[in-house]
Amino acid sequence: MKRQLAAHPVIFLICLLVVTGTGALTMGSVDVPPPVVGRILLRQLPLLEPWIQSDWTAAQATILLQIRLPRVLLAGAIGGGLAVAGVIFQGLLRNPLADPYIIGVSSGASLGAAIALIFLIPMGYMGFFVLPACAFVGALMSAYMVYRLGRIHGHIQPLQLLLAGVAIASVLTAIVSFLMVLRVQNLQDVYLWLMGSLSGRSWRHFYTASPYILGGFVASFWLARDLNILLLGEETAHSLGVDVQRLQKKALVLGSLLAAAAVSVSGVIGFVGLMVPHGVRLVVGPDHRKLLPLSFLSGAIFLIAADTAARTILSPVELPVGIITALAGGPFFLYLLRRSTT
Amino acid sequence: MTGPSIQLDSVSYSYGSNLVIRDVSLSYDGGQFVGVLGPNGAGKSTLLRLLDRLLIPQKGQIRLNGRPIQEYGLKELARTTALIPQEPEYFPFLVKEIVMMGRTPFVGRFRREQPRDWELVKEAMEQTQVDHLAERPIHQISGGERQRVMLARALVQNTSILLLDEPTNHLDIQHQVSIGRLLQQKGKENILAIAVLHDLHLASLYCDQVILMHEGSVFRQGSPDKVLTGSTLHEVYGVALNVMRHPVNGRPMVFP
DSSP states (O other): OHHHHHHHHHHHHHHHHHHHHHHHHHOSSSOOOHHHHHHHHHHTSTTTGGGSOOOSOHHHHHIIIIIIHHHHHHHHHHHHHHHHHHHHHHHHHTOTTOOTTTTTHHHHHHHHHHHIIIIIGGGTOOHHHHHHHHHHHHHHHHHHHHHHHTEETTEEOHHHHHHHHHHHHHHHHHHHHHHHHHHOSOHHHHHHHHHOOOTTOOHHHHHHHHHHHHHHHHHHHHHHHHHHHHTTOHHHHHHTTOOHHHHHHHHHHHHHHHHHHHHHHHOOOOSHHHHHHHHHHHHHOSOHHHHHHHHHHHHHHHHHHHHHHHHHTTTTSOOOHHHHHHHHHHHHHHHHHHHHHO | OOOOEEEEEEEEEEETTEEEEEEEEEEEESSEEEEEEOSTTSSHHHHHHHHTTSSOOSEEEEEETTEEGGGSOHHHHHTTEEEEOOOOOOOSOBHHHHHHHTTGGGSOSSOOOOHHHHHHHHHHHHHTTOGGGTTSBGGGSOHHHHHHHHHHHHHTTTOSEEEEESTTTTOOHHHHHHHHHHHHHHHHTTOEEEEEOSOHHHHHHHOSEEEEEETTEEEEEEOHHHHOOHHHHHHHHSSOOEEEEOTTTOOEEEEO
8 A cells, every 4th residue: 555655756756757858858959849859769769760750850860869868868867866865865864954065975076086087087098987986986085084074982973974074075176176277278167067067968978977876776775774764863773783884884885976976977066965855855754765766756857957947048058057956955955954953 | 482681790881981880790580670770970871782782891791681792693682672762863754664663673674564563563552552643753742652652663673671761751750650560561571671760769669670870880789679778879869868658559759
């Protein structure tokens, strides 16, 4: 009975995701109406090909398949990945104010990715592998630092940890800016990276990030039940047979992996991991077995919509999508802060 | 299997250089309700944490049901002792979901809960009189009700040893009484319940045995009748206290 109830939001969100995705594909400087989008996509399937007549221009097909589709899929993967990372960090810290951006993990990933982009990839290392790996190492290092600084007498102190995260995030962001200003010719690129942007992203970026994000998302189900129990407190969780320290380490690694995969191709997009899980929690409650899949879908929908707004509002100028998420997320964070302290 | 037992052999524990448990030896065997008493900072909560292996003693040996505590696997330990710590955090799970979490040591990671698990959950909620709250979110019920939900959660863990840190703190008197009675009853059902209590009256009325702690050591232990005397309490609490008899059952009652 409960399972059926839980299935409904999943189906609803999948439908919404398809609608949002299709809508995003139609929008942009070149008009591609929804039926054409549908037919172009269907024609890519091997069995359907002879049945669908091509009544569109080559330009439309190229724009759809080579520019918009990878970008929409990438936005979905990144939004989903950041939202799941947010769920994991919030569960780990038992605090709805946590997300990979606020606790400094994204900044760590950003530094790792920036080092790869500036120093390693131009020297001919394989970007496909090196970029997310460097981002992951950076994310893990900052996560570990924040975790150590936030732990007092063997217990995580959420406030301490949040503040440590904020401090570490600013230091790391400063280092990233410094490196980029030194080495990158085009300041606009630096800016896009720091704000988070999907401008000009292609299939290559999608293939670089999405395996880690999907893998991390699937692996997160392994932690769902233990994260639920951790919400009762570390001592109760221990008493119920959960190895609390190991769980915390696994959650840090998994959250860092997801955040790193996202950051390595998009720069630091903030607040998705904060807003989405919180909104989902308000509707379905704190059970991670529901929160994880629903947040993944909602995050994907949210970032596809935000990125579509980012590239169409001032068209032909593209805004970094991080501006849109920060404009929505900053006030939301303040609202949460007020609510949790009063 | 024999009855539940705990045994501490000259156990010491210190936080850094601060010795909080000094050379404590205790032994309890069989179902009973044991109260741990003493002023703040006497080491009562630390004692409970040692018994659930949240803390590992630097010296001495602890045995649960005859076996050294460090030999237990984590799940196995969770099937032997259940701890109800003092924790003010509550996330909006439903009451029945919280109680079901007590079945964790028995349910596989991806296995669904079985009808048997739900039966145990229902039974435990009835015993602690929270079955009518099953569908309510935990943060919307009163403190006394929450404490009884936590107790139900510990009961479905089906352990022979229960450890409770101030289970009656901040509760109205009717809830204090119902928890006292329930733990007394559990003692008769061959469960060894060990509770840190602040309320000497409650301990006197419901505990089979009490441990009076002072500065990390066991000052006295025995039946409430033997331990709760004016002179003993004076030494431990540092104020003169009068001990009188309860008008109905003759148990010792303490008045300033």
